[in-house]
Amino acid sequence: MKIAIVGATGAVGQELLKLLQNSNAELVLFDSKSSITFRGIDLAFFCVESALAKQLIPLALQSGTLCIDSSTAYRSDPNVPLVIPEINGHALQRHQGVIASPNCTTTIMLMPLAPLHRKFQIKRIVAATYQAVSGAGVKGIGELEKQTRSYLEKKELAPEVFPYSCAFNVFPHESTMGPHGYVAEEMKMHEESRKILEDETIGVTATCVRVPVFRVHSIAANVEFASPFEKTEAISLIANAPGVRWNNNPTPLDAALQEDVFCGRVRMDHTQPNTLEIWAVGDQLLKGAALNMFQIAEKLCLK
């Protein structure tokens, strides 16, 4: 089997490379500037910007290459499954050559929530995120380190990767602002949650914020359900969810480099019935991106 990583020098590409190192497949690595031919390639992972994915994936499909894409390019396409294997792995069956891997924040939030949705049905989520700079790739990680050093030396360093200084600061997610004031990242959490959970009645309102953390996203979610439940029942479903690790107070440093999504701080909302407060933390580069893509490939190749 011949597998390509497109965007192999990026932060997600590098993680995929590590995950694939023990496979028997022959690996072909492209950076985003390589001239790429897909002839003879069975499976390609796309870890590049949406615009480039949209250019390259049709070429890959012509060569009969199976495509797993981390960008937004195909996520809302009704013919493309948007898959978190532990949650909606069954959707892989109807793929037509392309499978989309979801937005990292959405994946990390849904990992503990999916089993609760199946049992009590999510009506509405109010989410606030604490997102790592790795979401902007290797450059984002470098900027946080450089800016922090400068700040401690009392030198000003203008931001280059982000529109705001990231050292000792928090700021709104830098994705495009939409007409109603939500940024793209916030609307992805709404749209992708609906598609993955296969329920168009769910509403997600989010505030997406970058924090000075290297590679782990955290999400505070207030989740209203249709049915009543006990807190112990909710905790037991979360603790037994595949790929989720229960921990009272997980932090980004706990979850860094870990495959599991950590979940804790579960409380019954004291202001409203059938509503839960939860805190989910996950490595953005692993379950938020590379690991999820790798697991999609595993499911397809085992099939």
Place this chain on the structure above:
Amino acid sequence: MKIAIVGATGAVGQELLKLLQNSNAELVLFDSKSSITFRGIDLAFFCVESALAKQLIPLALQSGTLCIDSSTAYRSDPNVPLVIPEINGHALQRHQGVIASPNCTTTIMLMPLAPLHRKFQIKRIVAATYQAVSGAGVKGIGELEKQTRSYLEKKELAPEVFPYSCAFNVFPHESTMGPHGYVAEEMKMHEESRKILEDETIGVTATCVRVPVFRVHSIAANVEFASPFEKTEAISLIANAPGVRWNNNPTPLDAALQEDVFCGRVRMDHTQPNTLEIWAVGDQLLKGAALNMFQIAEKLCLK
């Protein structure tokens, strides 16, 4: 006039000292270990832990000293006004010698929300906070700096002030965990919002989180109102609120050392009617503490 600062060497005490430097009053400074006499002192600011405030304030009252307290000691006492001058300055009239200054996060959140409450009535707030280390005083600020330097030098440095590492990490607010899983800081936002807005029907459910920021708290609040309104109307009320500065995307670095609370990112919640998403940012040591105490004193002494 003779004014004492109790806890003058702390982070809040130091800010009060700066604010009082141009007054004509004679200043008397105590640290938390001083042996203190209140004889002849007209007004005392208490910037010490709750337990010490509870010991000292009764002594100050015996000497006829007017007491402004930043701790939780008296905040829930029905005989003690809990005051943000721009919001409920009228409550000062019924003081009996002690006035409490509210929890910093609550103050920063309510500054833009109070005029909206008066017009549309708040029903429920879902809040997630991004709180600076200065909430734990000078020691918290020092720990963030030291831990960050160590991390960048790839040295481990065990946390001393906080229960978790604060450099490049976020973690649950370190206040005492209550029986239902909310920490004390979270329940303060509920209880103090009700007392300050004089409305026991309001519900606040919060997730309080420390972030690696030195002195400014940020809050993402999803606020449901009883009455319908237009977004432009809400923005105009916020922009005209005293002590509030309108800014599309304010960050902690914008609000540091500023007296105003900054508010932006206002959106109509697309999942529910009569509901607003807002983002409030304020200097925790100024409007969150010292400045609010100073403004209480100004109101009382002008009276």
